[in-house]
Amino acid sequence: MNNIFRVKRLDSILAKERDSKNKLRRALGAFDVIMPGIGTIIGTGIFATVGTAAARDLSCRGA
Helix, strand or coil: CHHHHCCCCHHHHHHHHHHCCCCCCCCCCHHHHHHHHHHHHHHHHHHHHHHHHHHHHHHHHHC
């Protein structure tokens, strides 16, 4: 029951990470960062266009 509230000091975690030989490599380039942004812009445009078309279709039926 005592292990539920066990804590580890931040200093020991950082020291272990500093001494470790298994480090993550930075592998993202400019292309990898830009493409999700472009995908988001295109996706948003598709949903906005569909919403606008649906709103015009509903307003034409009511008139």
